[in-house]
Amino acid sequence: MMRTGTDPLVPGGGAAGVAGATSGSTPCPAVLELATGEVFTALDTSRRGLAADRARARLEQYGANELPRAGRPAVWRPLLAQFTDLFAVVLIVASGLTFMAYGLQEPRDVGTLQLAVAILGVVVLNAVIGFAQEYSAERTAQALEAMVPHTCRVLRGGERLELPARELVPGDVVLLEAGDAVSADCRVVEAHELAVNNAPLTGESNAVGRTADAVTAVPPLEARNCVFMGTDVVAGSGRAVVFATGPTTEFGRIYRLAAAAPRQKTPLQLQVASMARRVAGAALAIGALMFVVRLPTGESVVPSFVFALGVMVALVPEGLPATLSVSLAIGVRRMARRQALIKQLLAVEALGSTTVVCTDKTGTLTQAEMTVSQVWAGRQPHPVSGVGYAPDGQVADVAPVRELLRVAGLCCNARLVPPADPAGRERRRVLGDTTEGALLVVAAKAGLDLSAEEAAAPRVTEFPFDSTRKLMTTVHKGGAGYQACVKGAPVEVLARCVEVEWEGRGGQLTEQERAAVVGASDALASQGLRVLAVARRELDGPRPTQDEAESGLTLLGLVGMLDPPRPEVTDAVAACRRAGIRIVMVTGDHPLTGEAVARRVGIVRRPDPLVVTGARLDAMDDEALDALLAEPSELLLCRVSPEHKMRVVTAFQRRGEVVAVTGDGANDAPALKHADIGVAMGASGTDVAREAASMVLLDDSFASIAAAVRLGRAVYQNIRKFLVYLFSHNIGELVPILAATFAGFPLVPISAVQILAIDLGSDVLPALALGAEPPEPDVMDRPPRSRRERLFSAAVVGRILFLGGIQAVCVTGVFFWHITASGIPFDDFTEDTLAYQEAITMVQAGIVLSQFFNALAVRTDRQSILSVGLLSNPALLAAGGFGVALMAAISYLPPLQAVFNTAPLDADDWAVLAGLGTLPLIADEARKAWLRRRANHRKGVPR
Incomplete structure (x- = not known):
């Protein structure tokens, strides 16, 4: 009964026919082309459904109606992967060399062993932090299983049963009613005003009517006599025969697309990997060079190796991975407060480098609640206030349109469901067609009690809506007669009208009146409104023919409705524009609807946006698509499929763009997973979309994306700040060692133990405090950084050399000043010489103090630290104070003196070091002032 492809089943008669259909070797018409009676024969079932024994046999043959569980690696694999990251490898190598140095030392220094263990501890801590974040994020428990309903109603041997959805088999007859979720792909064999919402598969938000009639060969999702797994019944009732279950459904096809899509590495992942390679290579190369340089001096191999180890350790920022992880985690917490839940740490920074946002429409830009905004009658518009399904608002000058709204309300099958939460945290919802829900709400705003109206005029007959007539008609008994209530497309209704009623007064529908109605309809449609015409007719009996009920009508007026944009979206779109981010709407809706919404929220501002449909994308090769995306025009993609969306994302990435994709349906999952940053909807989104995404918007609003981009950019800025902070002191550690080597001093000015x-x-705590810096005021006024831009850009490297060079000159000068002032020849120095112990203590303390002021300097790129406030980051001051206190303990406490080979410093020493330590801050303030003056000069601002 099931095929490996996506076409519906074909007939073949019994099991043999089924087998032939599955293999695709039988050239027979698909079930969608068959008459209702032939469907049962083709699928080897009956109107009474399958017998219990045959259902059991098919369940064994075809398997459960569920999607394959995503293969999840054993817990130890992702944990082990944390240790194979190149930065982790660098730290492990550093630890291994420290252990080796401990083994080679004579006598062995227990402090070296302790610090070797400490480095390993940092590796383990980094791994645990990264593993905990990734594992908890990926443990969205069987999202696809939750997406598919757990029970369904079927006929088995003529008996109605409620069964677990996983027990459905091909040939089962499923009973459908409004509010049901569809559990498998089925051919409709009986439909009573049946309508479904295919948005999870197609992205189109409007309800689509279903029919039991045969249709000509079309793509499966366009077959109006089929319903599909993962969709919902929004109106009416019916029966359908299952022809595909589990992975052979359309939903299963999209699942396979999502599973096959590789998870893209974020720009920061690529940058960190590149940085780790460079740092590791530089550390090993310079360490090896120093080892070779020391050997000809007559020093033995072990001391030379220990010396080279010190050089290598000086170049490896041991605290960087933990600092990076915690900084990203801070960004995660900040985004959570802005309704953005980050599933992967590195996705935080990816948001900050986003250059293109491919956003869907319904629910993200709009409120996903159809709302009547205008009623037109008597040649006059009647604006309607309020949005959504709550009856809050009013109709302007309601008296002339009360009859129109009464007739429209009677001609509805939907119903409003009040919020279950008495505290009001939930919104009202519509059970049935959302367009009809909007009509019910506007009637309530006009003060109509539709329950009383329905009791006074009970329905006796109905002619359901269909896409051919584009009308719906209900017949009601009222007083001594009967009345037909009609609503539908303005063109179709107007063609059936002969009279018009304005403000309770009837008359002939003249050509002048007809032209006025057409003009009003066009005006409403040009505003992006969905327009319905409402009419009525008096009847003699309760059972008129359809032609009789829908001819000779009296036009009452027009109703214009829309899915209103979220009020906060316009400002968010404007912020993204200022930030240089291109916004592309990607929707399954009609181009006119998409363009209207895009104009309302500011995505489209020009008169001639580029609107491309899925059909046009199909006709393009990759070169043509690349050329299309390279155009600077405002771009809207409408009527697109999951394959189209993923293809567009890939094309943007091929052009070097960093792409964020929003989505809520199962059809969005492949693109969400393939994007640099997939953004799923938390409130209205499907579980499969949330599973595939890197970020979930808890409030479904595009404005949260803009806020997250701002925070993501701040994260990247902060990463650069603590990179400058961490690497600048490496220069201060390395330069004294190199100076001592070339000056012929036999000992190192700072040991590997001190460096660690x-x-x-x-350094770790101040770096973490820098990672918590808030975004700078102009962060959204800058263009996004290029995907090719490196963390160690020229500006970053220049600042590292600038600040690190000042530190290096100061601590190198302090060391040789103290060594020279002792009057002891270089060759007479040993590790136990007090002057040497004091000198290396001053080097370590000088670096710690200068780093305290360095942390204040790197808080801003151009702003003076005085403008942001010296005390505005108390965590940074506390962290710097802790570092100074730790240095004092190393200088004065005998147990730590023994470990680090240090000596106590007097007040004069500390005063000198403090004075020198302020030089990086003073110099950087001068640099920032010069940059500000130059920028003002270019802008023509007087000094």
Whole structure:
């Protein structure tokens, strides 16, 4: 009964026919082309459904009606992957060399062993943090299973049963009613005003009517006599025969697309990997060079190796991975407060580098609640206030349109469902067609009690809406007679009208009146409104023919409705424009609807946007698509499929763009997973979309994307800040070692143990505090950074050399000043010489103090630290104070003196070091002032 492709089943008669259909070798028409009676024969079932024993046999043959569970690796695999990251490898190598140095030392220094263990501890901590974030994010428990309803109603041997959805088999007869979720792909064999919402598969938000009639060969999702797994019945009732279950459904096809789409690495992942390679290569190369340089001096191999190890450790920022992870985690918490739930840490920064946002329409830009905004009658518009399904608002000058709204309300099958939450945290919803829900709400705003109206005029007959007539008609008994209530497309209704009623007064529908109605309809449609015409007719009996009920009508007026944009979206779109982000609407809706919404929220501002349909995309090769996306025009993609959406995302990425994609339906999952940053809707989105995405918007609003982009950019800025902070002191550690080597001093000015103490003890907390810096005021007024831009850009490297060079000159000068002032020849120095112990203590303390002021300097790129406030980041001051206190402990406490080979410093030493430590801050303030003056000069601003 099931095929491996996506076409519906074909007939073949019994099991043999089924087998032939499955293999695709039988050239027979598909079930959608068959008459109702032939469908049962083709699918080897009956109107009474399958017998219980045959259902059991088919369940064994075809398997459960469920999607394959996504293969999840054993827990140890992602944990192990944390240790194979190149930065982790660099730290592991550093730890291994430290262990080796401990083994080669004579006598062995327990402090070296302790710090080797500490480096390993940092590796483990980094791995645990990264694993916990990724594992908890990916543990969205069986999202696709939750997406498919757990029970369904079927006929088995003529008996109605409620069964687990996983037990459905091909040939089962399913009973459908408004509010049901469809559990498998089915051919409709009986339809009573049946309508479904295919948005999870197609992205089109409007309800689509279903029919039991045969249709000509069309793509499966366009077959009006089929319903599909993962969609919802919004109106009417019916029966359908299952022809595909589990992975062979249309939903299963999209699932396979999503599973096959590779998860893209974020720009930061690529940058960190590149940085780790460079740092590792530089550290090993310079360490090896220093080892070779020391050997000819007559020093033995072990001390030379320990010396080279010190150089290598000086170049490895041991605290960087933990700092990076925690900084990203801070960004995650900040975004959560802005209704954006981040599933992957690195996705935080990816948002900040986004250059293109491919956004869907319904629910993200709009409120997903159809709302009547205008009623037109008597040649006059009657604006309607209020949005959504709550009856809050009013109709302007309601008296002339009360009859129109009464007739429209009677001609509805939908019903409003009040919120279940008495506290009002939930919104009202519509059970049935959302267009009809909007009519019910506007009637309530006009003060009509539709329940009383329905009781006074009970319905006796109905002619359901269909796409051919584009009308719906209901017949009601009222007083001594009967009345037909009609609503539908203005063109179709107007063609059947012969009279018009304005403000209770009737008359002939003249050509002049007809032209006025057409003009009003066109005017409403040009505003992006969906327009319905409403009419009525008096009847003699309760059972008129359809032609009789829908001819000779009296026109009452027009109703214009829309899915209103979210009020906060316009400002968010404007912010993204200022930030240089291109916004492309990608929707399954009609081009006119998409363009109207895009204009309302500011995505489209020009008179001639580029509107491209899925059919046009099909006709393009990759070169033509690349050329299309390269055009600077405002772009709208309408009537697109999941394959179209993913193809467009891939094409943008091929052009070097960093692409964020929003979506809520199962049809969006492939593109969400393939994008640089997939953004799913939390309130209205499907579980499969949330599973595929990197970020979930808890409030479904595009405005949360803009806020998240701002925070993402701040994260990247902060990463650069603590990169400058961390790497600048590496220069201060390396330069004294190199200077001592070339000056012929036999010992190192700072040992590997001291370097690790700085990296792990004094620098990590200030770097974390820098990672918590709030976004700078102009962060959304800058263009997005290029995907090819490196973390170590020329500006970053220049600032590292600038600040690090000042530190290096100061601590190198302090070391040789103290060594020279002792009057002891270089060759007479040993590790136990007090002057040497004091000198290396001053080097370590000088780096710690200068880093304290360095942290204040790197908080801003151009703004003076005085403008943001010296005390505005108390965590940074506390972290810097902790580092200074730790340095004091290393200087004065005998147990730590023994580990680090340090000596106590007096007040004069600290005063000198404090004075020198302020030089990086003073110099950087001068640099920022010069940059500001130059920028003002270019803008013509007087000094």
